[in-house]
Amino acid sequence: MRRENTGGIWRALRSSPVETLYRWQNRRFLWLLMAAVTGALALIAHVFFQNYLYMPPCEHCVYIRFAMLVITAGGLVAAINPKILALKWIGCIAAFYGSIIGIMYTLTLNKIHHAVHDPDAIFGVQGCSTEPNFPFDLPLAQWSPGWFKPTGDCGYDAPIVPSGVTLDSIQQWFVSMYTASDGWYLIPPLKFLNMAQSCFLAFGVIFILLVIMVIVWGMKAAKNAK
Amino acid sequence: MRIIFLKTVVKSFLCAAFFAVASSASAATEGTDYVTLEKSIPNADKTLIKVFSYDCPFCYRYDKKVTGAVVQKLEGVVKFEPFPLETKAKYAQQAARIFAVLILKDNAAGTSLIDDKSLFKKAKMAYYEAYHDKKERWDGGENDFLKTGLDAAGMSRADYDAAVKDPRVEELFQRWKAGYDVAKIQGIPAYVVNGKYLIYTKNIRSEDGLVALIKELAAK
Numbered sequence: 001m002r003r004e005n006t007g008g009i010w011r012a013l014r015s016s017p018v019e020t021l022y023r024w025q026n027r028r029f030l031w032l033l034m035a036a037v038t039g040a041l042a043l044i045a046h047v048f049f050q051n052y053l054y055m056p057p058c059e060h061c062v063y064i065r066f067a068m069l070v071i072t073a074g075g076l077v078a079a080i081n082p083k084i085l086a087l088k089w090i091g092c093i094a095a096f097y098g099s100i101i102g103i104m105y106t107l108t109l110n111k112i113h114h115a116v117h118d119p120d121a122i123f124g125v126q127g128c129s130t131e132p133n134f135p136f137d138l139p140l141a142q143w144s145p146g147w148f149k150p151t152g153d154c155g156y157d158a159p160i161v162p163s164g165v166t167l168d169s170i171q172q173w174f175v176s177m178y179t180a181s182d183g184w185y186l187i188p189p190l191k192f193l194n195m196a197q198s199c200f201l202a203f204g205v206i207f208i209l210l211v212i213m214v215i216v217w218g219m220k221a222a223k224n225a226k
Numbered sequence: 227m228r229i230i231f232l233k234t235v236v237k238s239f240l241c242a243a244f245f246a247v248a249s250s251a252s253a254a255t256e257g258t259d260y261v262t263l264e265k266s267i268p269n270a271d272k273t274l275i276k277v278f279s280y281d282c283p284f285c286y287r288y289d290k291k292v293t294g295a296v297v298q299k300l301e302g303v304v305k306f307e308p309f310p311l312e313t314k315a316k317y318a319q320q321a322a323r324i325f326a327v328l329i330l331k332d333n334a335a336g337t338s339l340i341d342d343k344s345l346f347k348k349a350k351m352a353y354y355e356a357y358h359d360k361k362e363r364w365d366g367g368e369n370d371f372l373k374t375g376l377d378a379a380g381m382s383r384a385d386y387d388a389a390v391k392d393p394r395v396e397e398l399f400q401r402w403k404a405g406y407d408v409a410k411i412q413g414i415p416a417y418v419v420n421g422k423y424l425i426y427t428k429n430i431r432s433e434d435g436l437v438a439l440i441k442e443l444a445a446k
Contacts, residue, residue, distance in 0.1 A: 122284075127415075130279075130413060130414060131410060164365065
């Protein structure tokens with residue numbers, strides 16, 4: 001039954017892609033999926049990596065968190081009712097904005113990450129600010145320091161376990177792994193895809209999907225106008 | 227006749243191009259290489275100020291590889307003045323006070339702050355190494371933090387407690403507060419010439435380029 005449904009979805013997408021994608025963007029599921037994925041990524045970063053594994057966020061890490069949550073908020077607004085044009089617009093603009101600033105933050109962080117991990121790199125890189133500067137001068141670090149105050153060192157995200165803390169076996173396993181790789185990587189033993197690169201991929205996928213959806217939206221609008 | 231005329235035109239063009247390139251190579255550009263501070267740091271004529279913090283990785287890197295060599299090349303042009311940032315790191319205030327004590331001692335002994343014998347430099351490098359290389363966070367508290375710097379400088383805690391009461395320590399501490407507004411502009415490390423011109427760190431491309439830029443700004 002499940003296979004038939006999945007097969008049906010792909011058949012519909014292949015036979016009439018514009019109609020199918022337009023139908024999807026007017027339903028809640030995709031917007032909720034986008035909100036759930038970005039919200040979950042931000043939540044995991046805060047609860048699991050920052051609080052549980054003592055990996056304090058750097059300046060650009062909290063900006064990336066902010067960009068993720070902008071997309072989450074946009075997805076939730078649109079999901080109220082995507083058939084209402086104003087809500088869909090708000091969702092779309094927020095998601096575009098979040099993914100674009102997210103891509104920019106990840107590119108900067110990636111540059112800093114490579115500079116701080118390369119002992120010979122000195123010139124041509126600006127490190128971090130002494131205070132976070134969020135878009136629109138939002139004082140997020142004061143409103144919610146746990147989420148938005150950078151407590152980690154510029155470009156570093158390796159665990160810093162306070163002395164006197166006894167780690168449980170799961171914490172110990174993860175902390176040892178990330179300490180050995182000197183920071184967060186998607187596959188730590190191989191140092192494959194650092195945090196900036198992984199988030200870049202997430203923002204990039206969201207951005208590309210949004211572009212496709214907007215093109216479909218425009219094509220449908222043009223067709224209806226005729 | 228025609229050939230002579232053409233030669234003159236070509237020569238003139240090459241000369242103009244050469245001078246254009248030469249002048250653009252030496253001229254520092256405001257907005258790209260540096261920015262003029264809205265609020266200047268007082269009493270800072272002919273100085274090179276470096277705003278830094280012991281927990282800043284690029285400050286460590288610059289102090290390890292660049293600052294000393296640059297300051298040496300600028301002897302007689304500007305006086306080097308380190309400005310420890312008293313707001314950033316967990317023990318930033320304690321660091322600023324211990325640095326003030328040690329700078330005063332270095333000054334009294336006539337020791338340059340970039341000299342390996344400088345007590346300030348010894349303590350500063352000890353903090354950098356402890357924080358960045360050994361990942362020390364001094365969870366035991368302020369006393370542990372002070373011990374790292376004092377041990378490196380070879381100063382007893384009793385001597386430090388007496389020296390920190392010197393009113394000149396507080397004067398330096400107050401003077402360094404100007405570093406806070408400077409640090410907000412582009413982060414740290416932040417090099418400021420004559421208390422007016424903040425150099426954009428990301429556009430520093432080489433040690434010699436930095437020296438030339440500082441010389442040019444100091445002469446402004």
